[in-house]
Amino acid sequence: VYGVVYRALRMRGWPTSYVAIPTLLLIEWLYPSLFPTYLSNSLHDLTTLVQIADLGGPMLITIVMALVNLSVFEGLRWSQGRRSTPRLLWSLTVAATALTAIYGDIRIDQIESRMSEAPSLKVGIVQVNMGIFEKRAEAEEGLRRHLEQSRQLEEEGGFDLIVWPESAYISFLPRRLPWNGDRVRGDLETPIIFGGISIGHEGGQRKMYNTVFLLDEDGMVRSSYDKTYLLMFGEYLPFGEMFPILYKLSPNSSRFTAGTHVRPLQFGQWRISIPVCYEDVLARFTRTMVREGRPHVLMNLTNDAWFGDTQEPYIHLVLSKFRAIEHRRYLVRSTNSGISAVVDPVGRVIAQSGLLTRENLRSEIHMLEDDTIYTRFGDWPGGLGVAAIAWMVIRRRDRV
Secondary structure (H helix, E strand, O other), rough: OOHHHHHHHHHHHHHHHHHHHHHHHHHHHHHOOOOOOHHHHHHHOOOOHHHHHHHHHHHHHHHHHHHHHHHHHHHHHOOOOOOOOOHHHHHHHHHHHHHHHHHHHHHHHHHHHHHHHHOHHHHHHEOOOOOHHHHHOOOHHHHHHHHHHHHHHHHOOOOOOEEOOOEEEEEEEEOOOOOEHHHEEEEEOOOOEEEEEEEEOOOOOEEEEEEEEEEOOOOOOOOOOOOOOOOOOEOOOOOOOOOHHHHHOOOOOOOOOOOOOOEEEEEOOEEEEOEEEHHHHOOHHHHHHHHOOOOOOEEEEEHHHHHOOOOOHHHHHHHHHHHHHHHHOOOEEEEEEOOOOEEEEOEEEEEEEEOOOEEEEEEEEEEEOOOHHHHHHHEEEEEEHHHHHHHHHHHHOOOO
């Protein structure tokens, strides 16, 4: 797609220095992808250089990276005598890179200052490490492990909240709130956020939801969130309701119904938004959550056991780190088999579990609330890129 668009614009007389970056933005913004990725994701460990994500999301970082690449390319053409010295492009690239680094240093200091003054919660994260099919077949063992590891955290004392992963409780749970959660928490006293499966009946049909529940200190469940952005083939089959035979052909595909809202869970005075599973890699979806819910913290409950001992759980963490930077919130990730983590509002991983390990994590998180430019205006670099392409399509240049 990049090649087709690039060639079409070049044929209309537009030079590479005009065409290259808008075409890249078009691909990153609009090309359909199950797991959206950006060129900028490769800089996730260079904390200073990714802080501009709170201005324009991952694509703003992509622009700076693309400018550097374009400068090298045009420099090579200049060295071969194929074009004049690209002084303007080089100056723009140096300025953009320098401003990116300066902004990063300033913002890190600002956010660290705000974090030090903000109220905090001490959270414990439980990772029990059970396989997908093992979890279904041994539901009682799964609950036993969650309770056992949560008791270990309680014995240490001082935790305000314990977080279990997606589908931590396998047996069906009611949708109508409130309900007593003693069957889930046993003898625990600390509030718990956990993933489960809820069942309801609508229009004479039974419907199943991938749900997150908040179990208060008094043992009651008063707040929940249903996963809204379902994963194709894993949580539902496209056209499956129209052609039920598809579920017979794919027996391991679930049949969940999508939620209808992105409201946060209310934990005392704090609002907690819960992107479930891969919802935390969807920048636009998470932005909708933050704009509507104004949470103090983001918590991702997921189960990446499908992918086993591969790079995918690491990639999932890398992609999710940008949500913390974009909205200047802590991101707490509780996973079934790894990688669980806590990411601070500048994108640093301050606590991390292993992969395919059974362990607990502990961390103090600070509750922040302010909007960022990205929260307000979203992926405006993508819009600029598309607008630039539209202009180049409409207007032809006489020289290449």
